[in-house]
Amino acid sequence: MRFSHGSTSTPTAIAVPPSLALPVIEAAFPRRLHEYWPKLQEKTRAWLLEKRLMPAGTVEEQADGLCYTDLMAGYYLGAPDEVLQAIADFSAWFFVWDDRHDRDIVHGRTAAWRRLRRHLHTALETPRTHLHHADPLVAGFADSVLRLYGFLPATWNARFARHFHAVIEAYDREFHNRAHGVVPGVEEYLALRRLTFAHWIWTDLLEPSAGRELPDRVRAHPAYRRAALLSQEFAAWYNDLCSLPKEIAGDEVHNLGISLITHEKMTLEEAIADLRRRIEECVAEFPLAEREVLRFADALADGTADGKELGDTVRSCVANMRNWFSSVYWFHHESGRYMVDSWDDRSTPPYVDNEAAR
Template sequence: MHALSHGTTSTPTTLAVPPALSLPLIEAAFPRRLHPYWPELQRTTRAWLREMRLMPADTVEEHADGLRYTDLMAGYYTGAPDEVMQAIADYSAWFFVWDDRHDRDIVHGRPAAWRRLKDRLHTALDRPADHLGHEDPVVAGLADSVRRLYGFLPDSWNARFARHFHTVIEAYDREFHNRTEGIVPTVEEYLELRRLTFAHWIWTDLLEPSAGRELPDAVRKHPAYRKAALLSQEFAAWYNDLCSLPKEIAGSEVHNLGISLITHEGMSLEEAVADVRHRVEECISEFLTAEREALRFADGLDDGTVGGKEMSAAVRACVGNMRNWFSSVYWFHHESGRYRVDSWEDRSTPPYVNNEAAGEK
């Protein structure tokens, strides 16, 4: 079907969304928003990728805008201060480059290089200032982006962010092992791993600097807030699986909800696609209920004091951005060159990745 995308241009553009991937409820009930800083964000993140040597200059020039990494974040954290939005966008772009490096280390059989990178990332996450000039651009890029993220909220938020990202790095290591050994995780194993490799709690943590304040544990862990946050992230992870399932089956991937359903539940491809799509649609409808509960919870935090009013407003801002994630993720998958595998010269090698043995230098 054709749908209107209100994204990166001043006028809507018409996109052809394949029927199997079309979600009318998203298109109808989740209007797309974009941070007003987006045009500058795109330019500045493009320059940052070049400066940090995360992509060669010609690759940045040819592919960076078409990958739409800044669109994804600018459609999510729409109320963030400009400097917070910039740090998040650079970190997100770094994340995609790191993900590609992880993939290339697997494809080219570089376990020693991956282990070395993994250890360096753990260290850089804890002491970013010591790694700003690191010889490996992926290490230096993490150090630069998280050093800036650490400047917005108290040390307690920084420690939580680091703790959550340490688990993401280790989850990538488990994925490296599974892919190297050809191990398809069971459905439950996959769902647990996916929450880490998709960095559910990292993107949720970043709602807080966007809203301008750290949320106390009693707020973040409240069932109403946590359920809405989890559903927004599950939608994103599972919709990604739905969109990438044919490509990942063709590439002998082992990490996709559909592949786990086929391998361990005995489903056909058609049944697996229908199951993943059903889960995606359930996430949307369940979020609409959870969103109402989370907003009621936010209203209840306003006890008439200045602090209560500010906390209530911060939670409402976070929940509003959870809603933004649905439309941002949806359109990103249909606009980004990252998923246009049919247009690649070599379907096994994305044109925007450095396919050299960068990790072995």
């Protein structure tokens, strides 16, 4: 049991179910929140209202308890306030988009999804022209992307756009799989999950948080890439572990556990054990990768001012990769997004627009 920062000034005790507990995270990955967090929460709440991404009543009743800002404030430590605000608003948008995607599937809104997919692709390239789009989800996306594009050079923006185009297409593949009841094979799922979880987007955002774009030779270095991947794989697979019972009950097809059960003929208990093994390996291997990255950062500090700055940027990025473990872990136990037992209808989250027509 630990005490949550939560969404109020009064700490509340969080008891992690034994099936989901990872004592090594609780012991060796201490959680901190960016000092801007209280203001971040307030401003993201206002942004969701301004952009009409959630109804006013939902923002009032649900936004703080969903803990979206807590997740980002526990990750991008050291980021300038305006950078963290842009990231937090983008993250909140991402969750709303994920919910729209889910409801479009549930209600068979194929045409609406295709239209949204097309608009998001174009907004990614020309966000300024989509700021007043009729669909609040497109307008909110354009606003957050335009702000993110203001921090680093055009080369970073182009990379972010390339990575997010791939995320949109991965969501389209998930739409097809879920609409047709297709459970992807394990290797197919692992590759797709890296995109639907936006591994490289959250990794890209480490750079504006640190205040500098990393050159390709640094980002492609095996140690840097390995540490980044371990932190993101942990997050995606832990999410799958926490979501597995709910998604099995809802006849879901996109979960590593479901792929293991379907294609590897595992029992539910075996699939959970396999998920935990993968998760625990990520946690165990990260400190080794982290040490390699720190050695690499030392080597970059070649005596020049630029070399020192580059080394410092790499250290900042890998420190925040470490923060992702604890932030993701506690988010899953604090956020109302995963408290399915408290919902009136286990198939319909209380924070989504569940209208059948759009």
